[in-house]
Amino acid sequence: MTTKPVTAPLVDVRDLKIGIARGGGDPLVVVDRANFQLHAGEMLGLIGESGSGKTMVCRALIGTLARRGAKVLDGAIRLGALDLVAADEAIWRQVRGRRLGYVPQSALAGLNPVMTIGDQLAEAIAQRPTPNRTNAAAVARELLEIVAIHRPETVLQQYPGQLSGGMRQRIMIACAIAPGPDVIVADEPTTGLDVTVQAGIMQLLRDIRARLGTAIILVSHDLALVDAYCDHVVVMHAGACVESASVSRIASPRHPYTAALNRSRIELAVPGSDLITIAGAPPAVGAWPPGCRFAERCEIVQSDCRRGDHPGLRGLNGHATACLHPDLMVAAE
Amino acid sequence: MTDTLLAASDLRLTFGSGAHRVAALRGVSLTLGTAEAIGIVGESGSGKSTLARILVGLQLPDAGTVLFRDRSIYAGRQTYPGALRREVQMVFQDPYGSLNPRMTALAAVAEACRFHDSCSAAEAQARSLELLARMGIGEADSHKKPRQLSGGQRQRVSVARALSARPSILVADEPTSAIDQSAQAQLLNLFRGLLGQGLSIILISHDLAVIRYLTRRVYVMRDGEFVEAGATASVFEAPQHPYTQALIASIPGHQPRIQEPTP
Numbered sequence: 024m025t026t027k028p029v030t031a032p033l034v035d036v037r038d039l040k041i042g043i044a045r046g047g048g049d050p051l052v053v054v055d056r057a058n059f060q061l062h063a064g065e066m067l068g069l070i071g072e073s074g075s076g077k078t079m080v081c082r083a084l085i086g087t088l089a090r091r092g093a094k095v096l097d098g099a100i101r102l103g104a105l106d107l108v109a110a111d112e113a114i115w116r117q118v119r120g121r122r123l124g125y126v127p128q129s130a131l132a133g134l135n136p137v138m139t140i141g142d143q144l145a146e147a148i149a150q151r152p153t154p155n156r157t158n159a160a161a162v163a164r165e166l167l168e169i170v171a172i173h174r175p176e177t178v179l180q181q182y183p184g185q186l187s188g189g190m191r192q193r194i195m196i197a198c199a200i201a202p203g204p205d206v207i208v209a210d211e212p213t214t215g216l217d218v219t220v221q222a223g224i225m226q227l228l229r230d231i232r233a234r235l236g237t238a239i240i241l242v243s244h245d246l247a248l249v250d251a252y253c254d255h256v257v258v259m260h261a262g263a264c265v266e267s268a269s270v271s272r273i274a275s276p277r278h279p280y281t282a283a284l285n286r287s288r289i290e291l292a293v294p295g296s297d298l299i300t301i302a303g304a305p306p307a308v309g310a311w312p313p314g315c316r317f318a319e320r321c322e323i324v325q326s327d328c329r330r331g332d333h334p335g336l337r338g339l340n341g342h343a344t345a346c347l348h349p350d351l352m353v354a355a356e
Numbered sequence: 357m358t359d360t361l362l363a364a365s366d367l368r369l370t371f372g373s374g375a376h377r378v379a380a381l382r383g384v385s386l387t388l389g390t391a392e393a394i395g396i397v398g399e400s401g402s403g404k405s406t407l408a409r410i411l412v413g414l415q416l417p418d419a420g421t422v423l424f425r426d427r428s429i430y431a432g433r434q435t436y437p438g439a440l441r442r443e444v445q446m447v448f449q450d451p452y453g454s455l456n457p458r459m460t461a462l463a464a465v466a467e468a469c470r471f472h473d474s475c476s477a478a479e480a481q482a483r484s485l486e487l488l489a490r491m492g493i494g495e496a497d498s499h500k501k502p503r504q505l506s507g508g509q510r511q512r513v514s515v516a517r518a519l520s521a522r523p524s525i526l527v528a529d530e531p532t533s534a535i536d537q538s539a540q541a542q543l544l545n546l547f548r549g550l551l552g553q554g555l556s557i558i559l560i561s562h563d564l565a566v567i568r569y570l571t572r573r574v575y576v577m578r579d580g581e582f583v584e585a586g587a588t589a590s591v592f593e594a595p596q597h598p599y600t601q602a603l604i605a606s607i608p609g610h611q612p613r614i615q616e617p618t619p
Contacts, residue, residue, distance in 0.1 A: 072536040073507060188400070215533070217399040217562050222606035244536055247565070251608035287541040290565035290607065294589070297548070298541035298569070304506060 032060035039098035068249030071259035124199030126209040141179035147201035189220035261316035268342040277344035367420035395567035398577030445518035449530035451510035462498040468520040508539025
């Protein structure tokens with residue numbers, strides 16, 4: 024029987040609720056009941072379809088919700104002992120980038136096109152708790168070596184536009200690890216990259232975790248990727264976390280949505296056979312029905328599924344599900 | 357083996373001039389049979405999209421031939437002249453960029469219908485509704501604009517637009533890259549249905565799972581050349597070229613898994 028380490032989690036997200044301000048009326052709730060814990064040195068995959076709220080959770084973690092007119096309405100995000108929901112901008116300046124690194128989906132958007140790679144790395148290195156300005160150049164070369172960029176001297180003089188997509192993403196990762204964060208949040212870091220480049224970037228994130236002990240939250244819609252690289256998976260659907268388990272346990276899902284995602288995996292399908300798709304579409308943000316938001320598309324739906332609040336995560340042995348009737352799933356399989 | 361519908365041989369194309377010359381295609385040949393799906397895989401910059409643009413006639417090669425039913429697709433600077441115009445249609449990667457944001461799904465498909473067939477607005481409307489329904493887009497959704505549709509729905513509207521020409525060949529350039537997994541599954545089921553109805557498909561993708569699922573033969577492209585070609589199943593099971601081997605090894609799950617500390 025596996026039990027979670029008894030140490031306190033590094034990041035603890037509890038009943039997080041996020042809303043986007045609307046002119047006049049109540050905010051539009053886009054995430055409700057996000058719950059997960061990240062432990063030191065862990066690689067956690069946050070999975071969901073577009074519109075499930077995974078990117079909003081990401082933004083809440085790095086404190087950039089306000090830029091999109093959104094805010095945390097309820098719940099808690101803790102980084103160690105620090106309460107990030109109550110944090111003001113002064114505290115965020117100490118946390119964002121320094122203790123929480125961020126790797127965005129598009130490395131071209133994340134890098135400044137008119138600054139050399141060397142200058143951008145120097146900026147990131149200056150965020151270290153004890154910046155050593157005289158040695159910044161040596162640190163920059165060391166960072167490029169960690170992210171496996173050859174010819175660092177040349178690359179330091181270059182601009183982002185002169186580099187390939189994979190190289191740019193490596194630079195973004197170098198910038199993210201430069202201040203020595205405890206956690207890196209990577210939002211779809213390999214979307215749009217070639218498979219061989221994707222494999223290289225994922226290998227790199229894994230190496231960084233092993234070498235520097237950095238915990239990583241990988242946000243993705245690619246189950247195969249999370250399956251191959253993460254320790255723990257959290258599945259989001261319509262603004263809520265519906266299942267949370269180790270990668271090995273998620274293979275026997277205890278939520279019908281996860282089961283449906285598993286069945287629609289193209290790489291596991293037999294060529295020539297029909298792919299199994301999930302009927303219907305997730306409910307639109309702002310039009311969530313009462314009870315479980317997957318009920319409309321669920322094969323084992325019961326009458327009590329459509330009542331009350333969205334069910335919270337409950338479970339044993341580190342395998343939690345929001346499904347009220349996970350035992351019926353086994354019968355349906 | 358099916359009869360050959362499209363045959364390209366020794367296609368060559370160079371972009372730029374002087375020191376900036378880049379050979380995008382260095383002698384590429386392929387064949388496509390009726391109701392056959394072939395895949396083209398390779399990295400960004402390998403030349404797969406350039407090849408797609410040549411096969412649909414959006415780009416002229418420097419040298420080489422493309423035969424559709426044994427007839428050249430070229431007439432002077434024109435490609436697919438006259439009645440051939442409709443035979444090869446394309447679906448692009450980004451369904452948001454390829455649909456007019458101010459047109460409803462129905463209007464977008466009806467416009468394409470009227471472009472290819474001289475028919476009344478009412479006929480075009482009726483045919484578009486039927487096409488959209490085949491793509492799994494009901495009447496209610498057909499009156500929505502692209503931003504009100506999901507990524508998967510938008511991509512299916514693009515396919516409906518392409519099919520409005522009644523083509524023999526559909527060239528799909530990374531059609532599943534921008535959409536969610538369950539929407540990808542829906543689109544692939546749709547493609548399989550179309551193959552069953554006699555359409556031929558050229559699928560360009562860097563997603564090997566999609567290629568393996570849908571296509572019977574695959575061409576592996578690198579630096580403007582095919583480095584390997586063959587039956588999809590055997591290329592995936594026993595890749596011969598080192599580059600293909602590297603590609604297959606990069607599929608998530610092919611790496612040795614890091615086991616979690618076992619109790």
